[in-house]
Amino acid sequence: xxxxxxxxxxxxxxxxxxxxxxxxxxxxxxxxxxxxxxxxxxxxxxxxxxxxxxxxxxxxxxxxxxxxxxxxxxxxxxxxxxxxxxxxxxxxxxxxxxxxxxxxxxxxxxxxxxxxxxxxxxxxxxxxxxxxxxxxxxxxxxxxxxxxxxxxxxxxxxxxxxxxxxxxxxxxxxxxxxxxxxxxxxxxxxxxxxxxxxxxxxxxxxxxxxxxxxxxxxxxxxxxxxxxxxxxxxxxxx
Amino acid sequence: xxxxxxxxxxxxxxxxxxxxxxxxxxxxxxxxxxxxxxxxxxxxxxxxxxxxxxxxxxxxxxxxxxxxxxxxxxxxxxxxxxxxxxxxxxxxxxxxxxxxxxxxxxxxxxxxxxxxxxxxxxxxxxxxxxxxxxxxxxxxxxxxxxxxxxxxxxxxxxxxxxxxxxxxxxxxxxxxxxxxxxxxxxxxxxxxxxxxxxxxxxxxxxxxxxxxxxxxxxxxxx
Numbered sequence: 001x002x003x004x005x006x007x008x009x010x011x012x013x014x015x016x017x018x019x020x021x022x023x024x025x026x027x028x029x030x031x032x033x034x035x036x037x038x039x040x041x042x043x044x045x046x047x048x049x050x051x052x053x054x055x056x057x058x059x060x061x062x063x064x065x066x067x068x069x070x071x072x073x074x075x076x077x078x079x080x081x082x083x084x085x086x087x088x089x090x091x092x093x094x095x096x097x098x099x100x101x102x103x104x105x106x107x108x109x110x111x112x113x114x115x116x117x118x119x120x121x122x123x124x125x126x127x128x129x130x131x132x133x134x135x136x137x138x139x140x141x142x143x144x145x146x147x148x149x150x151x152x153x154x155x156x157x158x159x160x161x162x163x164x165x166x167x168x169x170x171x172x173x174x175x176x177x178x179x180x181x182x183x184x185x186x187x188x189x190x191x192x193x194x195x196x197x198x199x200x201x202x203x204x205x206x207x208x209x210x211x212x213x214x215x216x217x218x219x220x221x222x223x224x225x226x227x228x229x230x231x232x233x234x235x236x237x238x
Numbered sequence: 239x240x241x242x243x244x245x246x247x248x249x250x251x252x253x254x255x256x257x258x259x260x261x262x263x264x265x266x267x268x269x270x271x272x273x274x275x276x277x278x279x280x281x282x283x284x285x286x287x288x289x290x291x292x293x294x295x296x297x298x299x300x301x302x303x304x305x306x307x308x309x310x311x312x313x314x315x316x317x318x319x320x321x322x323x324x325x326x327x328x329x330x331x332x333x334x335x336x337x338x339x340x341x342x343x344x345x346x347x348x349x350x351x352x353x354x355x356x357x358x359x360x361x362x363x364x365x366x367x368x369x370x371x372x373x374x375x376x377x378x379x380x381x382x383x384x385x386x387x388x389x390x391x392x393x394x395x396x397x398x399x400x401x402x403x404x405x406x407x408x409x410x411x412x413x414x415x416x417x418x419x420x421x422x423x424x425x426x427x428x429x430x431x432x433x434x435x436x437x438x439x440x441x442x443x444x445x446x447x448x449x450x451x452x453x454x455x456x457x458x459x460x
Contacts, residue, residue: 003309071384071428073391075402076421079409083417159299166395166409176301180396189309192302203297 007189016190021174023194030171030198034158037093041100041153049108049149053115053142054134062109066102074099074160082167092164099160100153107149111142144214151206158199172198241415249404253423256400259393260386260431263322267329267382272375274330275337276363289335296331300324300392316397325389329382336378340371373446376439380432387428391420401427 010016017023052058074095081091115138123137139146165173175191178184242249274292278285298306303324305315313319344367352366391402404420407413440446 007309067384070381071388071425073388073402073405073421073424075391075394076405076417076424079405080414080417080421082409083412083414155297159297159301162299162301173301176305177395179305185309185315188305192305195302196298196306199297199299200294203294 003185003189006186007193010186010190011193026172026174027194027198030158030161030173030195033089033093033096033161033164033171034154037096037157037161038100038104038150038154040093040097041104041157042150044097045101045104046108046146049105049146050112050134050139050142052105053109053112054130054138056113059109059113062105066106069098069102072098075163075166078163078166087167089164089168089170091167092161092170096157096160096164100157103153103156104149107146107152108142111145111149112138114145115141140217143217144210147206147210147213151203151210154206155199155203158202159195162195241413242419245416245419249401249419249423252399252401252403253427256387256390256402256424256427259318259321259390259398259400260325260383260427263325263329264379264383264386264431266322266326267333267386268379270326271330271333271337272368274334275339276341276367278334278338279341285338289338292331292334295327300328300389301395303327304392304396318398320396321390321393321398321400325386328389329386332382332385333378336381337371337375340374340378341367343374344370369442372439372442376435376442380435383431383435384428387431388424391424 011023019025049062052062077098078091078095081094085091085094112134119141120133120137123133128136161171162173162176164171165177172191172195175187175194179186179188179191274288278288304320307313307320307323307327308315311319311323313323348370349362349366352362357366390400391405393400394402394406401420401424404416404423408416408418408420
């Protein structure tokens with residue numbers, strides 16, 4: 001437990017809380033790259049996922065993409081992109097987007113596809129056009145599962161954003177890599193605890209958001225859907 | 239291709255290291271997660287807490303976990319034990335829910351029938367519950383296997399040799415062919431594990447192949 005005390009001492013040292021390498025800056029950088037990657041993935045994957053769920057075509061394609069993406073080691077993608085694009089943020093950002101897309105896609109597609117066909121049929125019967133059905137019926141009802149996909153993606157990205165420090169001076173991963181190089185275990189452990197705390201915090205926030213979405217946006221009867229989307233997710237490399 | 243032809247002995251050695259890290263972790267995950275999943279399914283009150291704890295455990299990022307484990311267990315940072323423990327933690331976190339679902343998928347009437355024809359509780363578990371839970375369980379194990387094989391590469395960052403070493407070494411020395419070899423070899427190993435698991439599943443559930451048109455419940459990410 002001595003090591004944890006050292007890490008705690010490192011964390012409570014005011015010198016580590018100021019300046020460009022300070023904890024607040026690193027946390028903000030970490031959150032910024034996470035947010036950027038998940039947003040980009042959502043812009044790319046949400047419309048595609050909703051479309052696939054709505055038309056119920058191309059589900060096999062989603063499965064194939066998710067399966068293949070799961071097998072790619074993110075460290076490999078990152079290093080390969082790093083060699084091609086050079087040191088900097090471009091390589092980790094692209095690698096993180098690639099990591100986030102399958103989860104967002106699967107969440108959107110599964111959520112929309114699971115909407116009861118009787119409900120969409122009723123919507124069509126009262127004269128809604130396909131656009132209205134998608135935006136006013138399917139997306140609200142799919143919200144809990146759709147948010148579940150974003151939650152899985154965010155969690156993977158916030159964890160893997162640690163690797164961004166491998167090719168750039170960015171994010172909380174910096175403490176891990178500089179601690180590894182200088183054999184400063186306290187710094188490494190402090191960085192590790194910070195990333196873990198950040199990931200757990202986001203996880204709890206998303207869980208609460210998902211419950212809220214199930215209660216408010218989708219009908220209370222669909223709360224079960226939110227619980228189901230809590231199923232095991234694939235593990236991201238880092 | 240040229241890089242590979244010059245360095246294949248190293249690639250083979252690293253593949254072996256990769257295998258020796260991922261296979262024990264996978265085995266341990268199954269051995270630990272199945273009893274917990276069974277307990278969670280039989281006693282939902284304890285089970286809910288266990289499953290919640292597992293999903294939180296799963297939220298801990300891998301590289302940080304690799305650094306936290308030596309501090310908790312007193313194993314050296316750069317040792318295979320650190321890797322195997324970390325991979326097992328994730329494997330268990332991922333599998334317990336599937337294991338609980340797998341036992342939940344067994345028709346209670348089948349269980350009652352087994353009791354009625356005189357099976358002891360132990361025999362019900364080994365000869366009825368477990369075999370019937372295999373299809374769902376296997377879907378979960380396949381997800382864990384692929385992610386474990388992929389995750390092993392992270393160990394290269396703390397200096398545990400695996401195919402991930404090709405990724406970090408190739409990056410530092412600027413050899414794209416070495417990095418590409420590492421990626422392809424890792425994916426190939428993951429596919430091999432998956433194929434072996436599918437074959438094992440067929441062997442363990444001979445009744446499923448007779449009416450294999452019935453789709454097995456698939457683990458999907460949401």
